[in-house]
Amino acid sequence: MRSEMLVTLIVTTYNRPDALELVLGACLAQTDRNFEIVIADDGSGLPTRELIERTALRSPIPIVHAWQPDEGFRAAASRNRAIAAARGDYLIFLDGDCVPQRNFIARHRALAQPRTIVTGSRILLRERLTAYVLEQQLALAEQSAGFWLRQRAAGQVNKVLPLLVQLPDFARRRVDGFVWRGIKTCNLGAWRSDVATVNGFDESFVGWGHEDADLVARLHNAGIGRKQGFMATEVLHLWHPEAARDREGPNHARVLARLADGTTRAEKGLEDLAVVT
Structure with missing residues (x-):
């Protein structure tokens, strides 16, 4: 993707201002x-509103700030509202x-190609490390290799290699057919035009689960390819209790x-959105 093209970073949130x-x-870094x-x-x-305003x-x-009323888990509707407010291609x-590394957007830009989505991966932080990070508001992207190796040795992260080594674009990133594994809208890049073609996220999905896989499945049915962003776009996922499934x-x-x-x-x-506030 050309460097002059605007990217829209859509960040989902719900009542967790310390993480946000x-x-x-x-x-911002x-x-x-x-x-x-x-x-x-x-x-x-x-x-949360006050944090965003500050x-x-x-x-x-x-x-x-694309806000909607709290009427239960409505991740699909929330993301559609944000897409409608986006200006980026x-x-x-x-x-x-999910805390991004400093080159997160740069790496997504480098992997982007026409009619293709990029599904990234994540590094999981355990509960104790997450509590410490939030209490200190620790800039995770600024921590040294030694810090992460110590956390791995203590069992507070599930992997560290993607923080130490990043790989360029190459043929094996391409995913043939529809593969469920690795679909996470906590880290996904897509062309706005492709998302619009399939009418965005499906708000008829209620409760937790698979509205993200549904988007990727419909993009696949529409002929949109997929690449994996492993060892390039990893985010640091803060611990939280699992939602009801x-x-x-x-x-x-x-x-x-x-x-x-x-x-x-x-x-x-997307086409059913009445108002974006």
């Missing part, structure tokens, strides 16, 4: 400066508890059915 503060700090931030807020309260006042990067989705089974079955019947467009998606 850490993530936004890392976003990116080496690639040609981007904007749209925060997809699924109904957070006043502390950060936007001092930020050299444009920040837009290329979208990078990042969760508000009572809808995982039905949502999983819906994705499989859509793969089988070739569905490309969301039942309720």
Whole structure:
């Protein structure tokens, strides 16, 4: 992707301002400066709003707060609202508890190619390290190799090699067919035009689970390719308790059915948005 093309970084959040503060700090420290931030807020309260307003006042990067009322887990609707507010040709989705490395946007830009999405991966921080990082508001992207090796030895991260070695684009990044493994909208890059073609995320998915796989499945059905961003775009995922997964089974079955019947467009998606605030 050309360096002059604007990227929109869409950061999802819900009532976790301490994590969001850490993530936004890392976003503002990116080496690639040609981007904007749209925060997809699924109904957070006043502390999150105040944090975003404070950060936007001092930020050299444009920040837009796309908020929707809290009516339960509505990640798909939240992301669609943010997409509608985006100005960039290329979208990078990042969760508000996933801290990017300083070259995160630069590496996504380098991997981007027409009619292709990039699915990145993550490094998992354990509960004790997460608590310390949030308490200290520790700039994770600035920590040394020695710090990460010590955390790995203590069992506080699941891997460190992607922080020490990064790989360029190469043929094995290409994913043939639809592969479920590795689909995470906490770290995903896609062309806005491709996302619009499939009508964005499907808001008819309710509860936790697989609205992200559904998007990738429909993009696959529409002929959009996929590359893996491993050893290039890893984010540092802060620990949190798992969400209720009572809808995982039905949502999983819906994705499989859509793969089988070739569905490309969301039942309720971008075109159904009435107002963006």
